[in-house]
Amino acid sequence: MSNNLSLYNIFYTVGKTSNISKAAKELYISQPAISKAIRRLEEELQTVLFKRSSRGVFLTDEGKLLFHHVESAFNSLKTGEDLLAHNRTLGISQLRIGGSTTLCKYILLPYLKNFIQAHPHVKLTISCQSTYQTLSLLEEGKIDIGLVGKTQNLKNFSFHPLCPIQDTFVSTKDYLRNLSLRSERKDLFSSATFMMLDEENLTRQYINCAFEKNGITLKNILEITTMDLLIEFSKIGLGIACVIREFVQEELSSGLLQEVNLGLTFPQRTVGFACKKTNLHLPIIESFLKKIG
Structure with missing residues (x-):
C-alpha cells in the first residue's frame, strides 16, 4: 500500500x-x-x-x-x-468540559446557560467525575476545561478562579434535639452520625485533614456518593452532613436545616476552571474563560 x-x-x-x-x-x-x-x-x-x-x-x-x-x-x-x-x-466548535456532579449542577449549569446563549453553535461534551479524575483527563487531553477546586496539583494548568465555597456541617433541629436527649454535647463526635462523601473525594480529604489536625475522631460515619444525597438525607434527619454552604442556602434560610457548630474553622476554598496552558490560545477556550470576567 x-x-x-x-x-x-x-x-x-x-x-x-x-x-x-x-x-x-x-x-x-x-x-x-x-x-x-x-x-x-x-x-x-x-x-x-x-x-x-x-x-x-x-x-x-x-x-x-x-x-x-x-x-x-x-x-x-x-x-x-x-x-x-x-x-x-x-462559528461551530467543540468544547469538552469535566467536573464533579456537584460542581456541574450548582456552578457549571448556571454558567453554561449564559455561555450557550452567546455561542449557540458550540458542541458541548460534559463528563462528571472526581476532581482528581478531571485533572487526569485534562492532562491526557481528553477534556478541554475542568471545573475543579483549587489544589496544589495545578502546576501544569492555568487556573481561573470562579467563586469561593465554604465547607460546613448541617442538620435538622429535630435530629440535634433527639441527639441531645441521649448524649451530652461534648460527646457529639462519638454519638452523632456524620454523613460524608467518600474517601476519594477532595472535599472529604480536606475535612479529614482538619479533623486530624484538631485530634478529632468520628465514631459513626455514613459515606454518601454525592452532595445532593448528603443534602437530602440531612433534610430527613438522618444525621449531620458535611456540605457546601452555598449549595444549601435555601434550606438554611427556610430553617429546614441549620449549621452545626463543631468548634472548628474551615477556610474558604476556591472553585474555578482549569485548562492546559498550551490551550489558552484556542478561540473557543478564550471565549469561554472571558465569561468569567
Missing part, C-alpha cells in the same frame, strides 16, 4: 479525465511527471492501472476497482473540508 497521497491524487485526476494532458493542466504539473507518477504507483501496486491509446488513457478492470475506492476517499475528504468551512461560517 502506498503512503504517498499525491500519487493517488494524480491517479484519481487521470482516471477522472481519461487524459494525461488535461490532468496535467488541472494539477499544474508536467505531463512527464504525470506519467512517471502513474508508473510508480503501478510498480508499487504491481498492477496495470491504465490502458494507453491514441485517444487517451482508460482504466483497466483493476484500475476501475481502485478508482472506486480512491474516489470515495477523496469525496470523504471533500465532505470533511466542506463541514469545516460550514462550521467556521456558523
Whole structure:
C-alpha cells in the first residue's frame, strides 16, 4: 500500500479525465511527471492501472476497482473540508468540559446557560467525575476545561478562579434535639452520625485533614456518593452532613436545616476552571474563560 497521497491524487485526476494532458493542466504539473507518477504507483501496486491509446488513457478492470475506492476517499475528504468551512461560517466548535456532579449542577449549569446563549453553535461534551479524575483527563487531553477546586496539583494548568465555597456541617433541629436527649454535647463526635462523601473525594480529604489536625475522631460515619444525597438525607434527619454552604442556602434560610457548630474553622476554598496552558490560545477556550470576567 502506498503512503504517498499525491500519487493517488494524480491517479484519481487521470482516471477522472481519461487524459494525461488535461490532468496535467488541472494539477499544474508536467505531463512527464504525470506519467512517471502513474508508473510508480503501478510498480508499487504491481498492477496495470491504465490502458494507453491514441485517444487517451482508460482504466483497466483493476484500475476501475481502485478508482472506486480512491474516489470515495477523496469525496470523504471533500465532505470533511466542506463541514469545516460550514462550521467556521456558523462559528461551530467543540468544547469538552469535566467536573464533579456537584460542581456541574450548582456552578457549571448556571454558567453554561449564559455561555450557550452567546455561542449557540458550540458542541458541548460534559463528563462528571472526581476532581482528581478531571485533572487526569485534562492532562491526557481528553477534556478541554475542568471545573475543579483549587489544589496544589495545578502546576501544569492555568487556573481561573470562579467563586469561593465554604465547607460546613448541617442538620435538622429535630435530629440535634433527639441527639441531645441521649448524649451530652461534648460527646457529639462519638454519638452523632456524620454523613460524608467518600474517601476519594477532595472535599472529604480536606475535612479529614482538619479533623486530624484538631485530634478529632468520628465514631459513626455514613459515606454518601454525592452532595445532593448528603443534602437530602440531612433534610430527613438522618444525621449531620458535611456540605457546601452555598449549595444549601435555601434550606438554611427556610430553617429546614441549620449549621452545626463543631468548634472548628474551615477556610474558604476556591472553585474555578482549569485548562492546559498550551490551550489558552484556542478561540473557543478564550471565549469561554472571558465569561468569567
